[in-house]
Amino acid sequence: MQRLVEAVPPAAVTGGPNDPVLRPSALDPSQLRLAYRWVLLARLLDDKTAALYRSGLVPGGAFLSKGQEALSVSLAMQLQPGDIYAPLIRDTAGRLAFGETIQDALRSCIGSPLGPMRGRDGNVHRGRPKDGYLPMISHLGAIPSVVNGALIARRLQGKPMGIGATCIGDGGTSTGAFHEAMNQAAVERLPLVMVVADNQYAYSTHRSRQFACDSLLDRAVGYGVDGHAVDGTDLAACMQVMDRAARRAREGCGPQLIVANLLRLCGHGEHDDASYVDPALKESHVGRDCVKAAADWLIAHGMAAPGELSKMQTDVSAELEKAVDEILRDPAPDPNVEKWTALATAALRENAS
Amino acid sequence: MSITYLEAIREAQARALGENPNVYIYGQDVGDFGGAFKATKGLAAQFPGRVIDAPISEDAIVGSAIGAAIQGMRPIIEMQFADFSTVGLNQIVNQAATYYWRTNVPCPITIRLPCGGTSGSGPFHSQSLEAVYAHFPGLVVLTPATVEDAYSMLLDAVAIDDPVIFCEHKFLYYHLKAEKLPTGALPVGKARIARAGRDLTLVTYSAMLHESLAAAEELATQGYQVEIVDLRSIKPLDTDTVMASVARTGRLLCVGEAWPWGGVTAEVIARVVSEGFDLLDAPPQRLNAKDTPIPFHPRLWAAHRPTAQSITAAARNVLNY
Ligand SMILES: Cc1ncc(C[n+]2csc(CCOP(=O)(O)OP(=O)(O)O)c2C)c(N)n1
Numbered sequence: 079m080q081r082l083v084e085a086v087p088p089a090a091v092t093g094g095p096n097d098p099v100l101r102p103s104a105l106d107p108s109q110l111r112l113a114y115r116w117v118l119l120a121r122l123l124d125d126k127t128a129a130l131y132r133s134g135l136v137p138g139g140a141f142l143s144k145g146q147e148a149l150s151v152s153l154a155m156q157l158q159p160g161d162i163y164a165p166l167i168r169d170t171a172g173r174l175a176f177g178e179t180i181q182d183a184l185r186s187c188i189g190s191p192l193g194p195m196r197g198r199d200g201n202v203h204r205g206r207p208k209d210g211y212l213p214m215i216s217h218l219g220a221i222p223s224v225v226n227g228a229l230i231a232r233r234l235q236g237k238p239m240g241i242g243a244t245c246i247g248d249g250g251t252s253t254g255a256f257h258e259a260m261n262q263a264a265v266e267r268l269p270l271v272m273v274v275a276d277n278q279y280a281y282s283t284h285r286s287r288q289f290a291c292d293s294l295l296d297r298a299v300g301y302g303v304d305g306h307a308v309d310g311t312d313l314a315a316c317m318q319v320m321d322r323a324a325r326r327a328r329e330g331c332g333p334q335l336i337v338a339n340l341l342r343l344c345g346h347g348e349h350d351d352a353s354y355v356d357p358a359l360k361e362s363h364v365g366r367d368c369v370k371a372a373a374d375w376l377i378a379h380g381m382a383a384p385g386e387l388s389k390m391q392t393d394v395s396a397e398l399e400k401a402v403d404e405i406l407r408d409p410a411p412d413p414n415v416e417k418w419t420a421l422a423t424a425a426l427r428e429n430a431s
Numbered sequence: 432m433s434i435t436y437l438e439a440i441r442e443a444q445a446r447a448l449g450e451n452p453n454v455y456i457y458g459q460d461v462g463d464f465g466g467a468f469k470a471t472k473g474l475a476a477q478f479p480g481r482v483i484d485a486p487i488s489e490d491a492i493v494g495s496a497i498g499a500a501i502q503g504m505r506p507i508i509e510m511q512f513a514d515f516s517t518v519g520l521n522q523i524v525n526q527a528a529t530y531y532w533r534t535n536v537p538c539p540i541t542i543r544l545p546c547g548g549t550s551g552s553g554p555f556h557s558q559s560l561e562a563v564y565a566h567f568p569g570l571v572v573l574t575p576a577t578v579e580d581a582y583s584m585l586l587d588a589v590a591i592d593d594p595v596i597f598c599e600h601k602f603l604y605y606h607l608k609a610e611k612l613p614t615g616a617l618p619v620g621k622a623r624i625a626r627a628g629r630d631l632t633l634v635t636y637s638a639m640l641h642e643s644l645a646a647a648e649e650l651a652t653q654g655y656q657v658e659i660v661d662l663r664s665i666k667p668l669d670t671d672t673v674m675a676s677v678a679r680t681g682r683l684l685c686v687g688e689a690w691p692w693g694g695v696t697a698e699v700i701a702r703v704v705s706e707g708f709d710l711l712d713a714p715p716q717r718l719n720a721k722d723t724p725i726p727f728h729p730r731l732w733a734a735h736r737p738t739a740q741s742i743t744a745a746a747r748n749v750l751n752y
């Protein structure tokens with residue numbers, strides 16, 4: 079089958095052998111409004127996380143997703159029950175859209191024993207594997223092959239494969255693990271949707287010190303997979319491109335590599351003032367705020383009224399405040415009741431106490 | 432009929448595949464070719480689609496096994512040589528080993544490491560890495576020394592709900608034979624008294640068991656009764672069996688083929704000294720490979736790792752203290 083590599087995201091291409099026809103529902107106003115609701119909630123949740131961090135309630139660091147909400151949500155909104163989702167560091171929006179509760183998110187940040195990671199792991203290292211929501215480990219590049227394995231399991235079990243969706247940054251693509259996993263997915267022809275958020279920097283390192291090709295999209299050809307480029311600041315464009323990529327993955331066209339251009343609109347973590355970011359980039363197209371751009375776009379295209387969006391903001395804030403009140407009453411983890419064993423097999427534990 | 436250590440490993444995998452549809456094998460050249468050592472010979476034909484050739488991507492091999500395991504599969508991963516498992520180290524120690532503890536979801540994978548030295552194999556095809564893996568919480572590390580254990584412990588490994596590092600010794604593959612496959616076995620985590628004696632406890636595992644048994648024979652001709660403990664499992668480590676033996680003999684020598692620094696022999700001695708200091712009549716000793724990479728030339732190699740001769744000498748020192 080011919081490979082689809084789109085260097086430029088088509089606004090509305092029709093026909094052609096690779097059927098890049100955009101499903102009208104990808105621009106369904108209700109879906110776009112829903113997407114907007116998630117990006118808004120994600121932005122407010124990030125602000126809340128930062129506030130909790132500043133008040134000393136968040137151990138370690140706080141890692142925000144600002145500027146990447148539109149991209150993140152568009153991927154997660156393609157996912158259906160049974161699909162695998164393995165988000166990364168800047169996917170607050172996608173996590174929420176996939177079904178993570180605000181409580182789970184905040185509990186992981188404060189290390190609550192009532193959260194999914196029970197204080198054993200925290201911040202963005204969170205998930206619920208039984209729900210197909212896989213927790214990342216810190217080591218960049220280590221997650222995609224795990225998604226491959228989950229898909230391979232379904233193939234071996236004769237179950238519907240669904241799709242597996244995961245994300246990585248421009249920096250993470252330099253790891254050997256990322257390459258091994260992309261190649262593995264291609265060899266096994268797995269329905270893996272890999273979203274690369276090229277946000278220009280990996281911590282302080284500019285992309286020019288990370289790779290030498292013009293665009294990471296060039297790699298799609300090398301792996302023998304479909305490639306899609308998208309403007310990561312444009313919610314509607316992201317929704318359309320993800321729709322097409324996810325559809326092709328479901329239809330058996332193999333792995334899909336999506337490369338989005340955008341800018342991280344925060345520090346690497348809240349400890350980082352990101353003073354290394356080129357001011358010209360902030361002023362350029364990649365530097366625009368995808369949440370604000372989405373609101374403007376919805377209004378300009380008659381898909382939402384200004385009053386509707388401000389009501390959404392009020393509702394979402396109230397929902398967030400309620401969740402914060404709830405989790406701040408959580409107990410701290412208790413080392414005296416903690417089970418100090420890493421093994422599932424009780425009979426093989428050496429010093430369980 | 433007789434069966435080799437390698438055939439036992441093949442048979443255990445055939446049985447695991449036959450008994451549990453969730454078992455599959457993934458590794459380099461394991462399919463129609465049957466693996467670099469032929470440990471999966473014929474299995475691809477017998478179990479179509481379940482013995483899968485992998486690209487040379489140890490990280491992704493282990494990573495995908497983790498993903499499959501949390502979806503209910505029981506992958507058996509064959510590393511072509513233990514030495515190459517370090518390329519997948521991150522997935523093993525940071526992802527597989529932490530999975531249950533972080534998420535409460537078990538990660539049952541078996542990683543087979545063809546390990547240990549054989550003549551002429553050199554620095555990158557001879558390593559014994561059990562101590563590296565035992566260092567990380569969340570892994571079970573098994574080191575079978577007999578045909579029977581290779582068979583039964585590999586079946587145990589597949590059944591265990593945790594990631595298991597299965598260290599199978601290449602030196603034993605073809606040379607070690609048994610009459611038949613075992614019907615019963617000690618549970619995983621239990622050491623075995625491989626030879627009873629009253630004068631010295633010699634704790635060892637894997638291929639060094641056989642060098643130690645030869646040393647014990649030699650020492651018996653000189654009137655010493657050496658008791659040999661075959662650990663079988665490095666993690667968990669059966670301290671009770673070791674302590675009970677030391678309580679009988681009062682003397683301890685630990686022998687391992689791996690490097691000395693922070694290794695299994697050090698761990699055994701640390702436990703015995705801290706928990707059973709008053710049982711000892713002599714300072715406990717250990718014998719390991721030399722602290723250099725593993726040499727290529729057979730003469731150098733033979734001097735690099737413990738042998739029946741060097742074990743005999745070390746044992747005599749402890750006995751004569
Ligand atoms: C293997 C590995 N090396 C180093 C790090 C430390 N680290 C964490 S995030 C990061 C930068 C990641 O940049 P990128 O992949 O572009 O993602 P972004 O933060 O821009 O979203 C680094 C170096 C890590 N987590 N994993």
Ligand SMILES: [Mg+2]
Pocket residue numbers: 247248249275276277278279280281
């Ligand atoms: Mg980046």
